[in-house]
Amino acid sequence: MILTLLTSLILLVGTGLFAADDGDAGPYAILVAPNTADALSEIHEILYSILLFLAALHIFGVLTDSLLGRENLVRAMWTGVKRVANDDPAADAPEPSIWRLLVALILAAIGLAAVIWGAPV
Numbered sequence: 001m002i003l004t005l006l007t008s009l010i011l012l013v014g015t016g017l018f019a020a021d022d023g024d025a026g027p028y029a030i031l032v033a034p035n036t037a038d039a040l041s042e043i044h045e046i047l048y049s050i051l052l053f054l055a056a057l058h059i060f061g062v063l064t065d066s067l068l069g070r071e072n073l074v075r076a077m078w079t080g081v082k083r084v085a086n087d088d089p090a091a092d093a094p095e096p097s098i099w100r101l102l103v104a105l106i107l108a109a110i111g112l113a114a115v116i117w118g119a120p121v
Helices: 002-018 034-069 073-079 098-118
Strands: none
Touching: 002 034, 034 073, 034 098
């Protein structure tokens, strides 16, 4: 997911450098034909929406895995250290509650709705 997010971000920045849209223009938009700049602007807007969707999907995945797996993945991503048990944790771990999954799905739906309807494009 990190490689996908970084690739999307690189493409977004690259198209934004050459995009031109109703008064807004990237710093290198004058180097390409106006039709090309317009096309890159459209691609830039699509990539923006895709990047927002991927970020929401990533957050949903982290929340779901943290709630169902009962481990703090955010701390592990922040510090780069994840605790590993010496024995098989699946043997001792109780089954995750369906309520945790339901809460994660509701939070993800609210977050995705906020991204889709609340964020300017």
